[in-house]
Amino acid sequence: MSSAIPRALVTGGAGFVGSHLCEYLLRNGSAVLCVDNFVTSSPANIAHLAGFPEFRVIEHDITEPLLVTEPCDVVFHLASAASPRDYFRLPIETLRTGSHGTENALDLASVHGARFLLASTSEVYGDPHEHPQRETYWGHVNPIGPRSVYDEAKRYGEALVSAYRRERGADTAIARIFNTYGPGMRAGDGRLVPAFIGQALAGKPMTVEGSGEQTRSLCYVGDTVRGLVALAASGHPGPVNIGNPRELSVLRIAEEIRALTDSRSTVTHVDAATDDPQRRCPDITLAEQVLSWRPEVSLTDGLRRTVKWFQQRFTGAAE
Numbered sequence: 262m263s264s265a266i267p268r269a270l271v272t273g274g275a276g277f278v279g280s281h282l283c284e285y286l287l288r289n290g291s292a293v294l295c296v297d298n299f300v301t302s303s304p305a306n307i308a309h310l311a312g313f314p315e316f317r318v319i320e321h322d323i324t325e326p327l328l329v330t331e332p333c334d335v336v337f338h339l340a341s342a343a344s345p346r347d348y349f350r351l352p353i354e355t356l357r358t359g360s361h362g363t364e365n366a367l368d369l370a371s372v373h374g375a376r377f378l379l380a381s382t383s384e385v386y387g388d389p390h391e392h393p394q395r396e397t398y399w400g401h402v403n404p405i406g407p408r409s410v411y412d413e414a415k416r417y418g419e420a421l422v423s424a425y426r427r428e429r430g431a432d433t434a435i436a437r438i439f440n441t442y443g444p445g446m447r448a449g450d451g452r453l454v455p456a457f458i459g460q461a462l463a464g465k466p467m468t469v470e471g472s473g474e475q476t477r478s479l480c481y482v483g484d485t486v487r488g489l490v491a492l493a494a495s496g497h498p499g500p501v502n503i504g505n506p507r508e509l510s511v512l513r514i515a516e517e518i519r520a521l522t523d524s525r526s527t528v529t530h531v532d533a534a535t536d537d538p539q540r541r542c543p544d545i546t547l548a549e550q551v552l553s554w555r556p557e558v559s560l561t562d563g564l565r566r567t568v569k570w571f572q573q574r575f576t577g578a579a580e
């Protein structure tokens with residue numbers, strides 16, 4: 262099968278989004294080299310891809326320089342802790358991965374003359390004063406709070422990518438990914454969807470942080486992956502928002518999950534997270550215009566698929 266991206270390298274390829282991206286690329290005819298140190302994932306996440314002859318995995322910490330001999334057309338740089346629970350636990354590592362790691366991944370792309378795509382985040386907008394968030398918004402970020410290790414690492418990454426593009430003519434793209442969910446998330450990673458599904462299935466109280474009036478816009482992982490590949494296959498530098506523009510309160514998301522799981526769990530309010538963004542919703546006009554991309558999977562469908570995956574994991578049933 263011929264592919265728009267014959268050979269891809271995916272840093273963070275064993276993680277939640279990365280494993281879906283590797284699978285999508287392999288199914289569409291790309292050869293894929295996955296680079297990961299498994300700090301927030303495990304080899305089991307990509308075990309199902311072992312049957313693809315064009316899939317190779319290197320265990321490597323991207324904060325150390327990397328040379329690979331295989332040619333490569335696109336470097337997707339996803340390596341980074343992404344769940345608040347993970348980056349609170351790994352603050353210095355997260356900063357180093359976003360800075361040294363991004364530089365090493367950019368150098369790797371340069372050596373191969375490959376296009377480079379940074380998986381950035383809606384967190385660059387911080388607790389936004391502009392709503393919905395467009396790519397032109399510069400953000401409202403606390404540079405010294407606990408979330409800063411992630412937010413500022415990504416902002417630095419965006420600056421570095423932009424400098425490589427300006428100064429060295431590197432072919433780069435920045436995707437600003439909004440909250441993504443789906444099968445393959447770790448039950449214990451602490452993010453909203455796996456936390457609520459795990460609690461609902463176990464009949465435990467669903468821990469809503471703060472009032473629950475804060476909002477998020479949830480994008481199904483298959484949609485996010487399509488957006489990343491469309492951006493990589495385009496010549497667009499970004500930044501481009503990749504997310505679902507349907508905005509819901511955290512309380513409403515808890516209720517959706519409780520209904521889909523037929524759970525009797527109650528909602529319990531716990532302390533709000535420090536510097537928690539109060540509203541988050543992408544303006545995806547740019548992605549629609551330059552990538553002809555928009556999400557296709559409804560929240561109910563996506564949550565159903567995710568709940569089913571977690572149920573199968575809990576009961577040990579075949580997936």
Ligand code: NAD
Nearest residue numbers: 273276277278298299300301302322323339340341343441
């Ligand atoms: P994840 O934690 O599941 O995956 C991250 C992967 O990167 C893991 O496999 C981890 O082991 C690897 N990694 C971390 N540091 C590394 C290092 N120094 N060297 C090599 N590998 C390293 O997270 P995810 O949800 O899959 O997120 C993937 C990317 O997408 C991240 O860059 C994240 O910032 C971005 N993103 C994700 C979301 C989301 O909602 N999932 C939203 C915005 C941005």
Ligand code: UDP
Nearest residue numbers: 345451452453456468469470475511534537
């Ligand atoms: N949240 C919650 N309970 C949880 C986990 C998360 O109420 O068990 C809230 C959190 O306070 C935030 C939103 O859900 O307002 C999204 O949190 P998540 O960690 O999924 O990602 P974030 O968007 O903050 O990076």
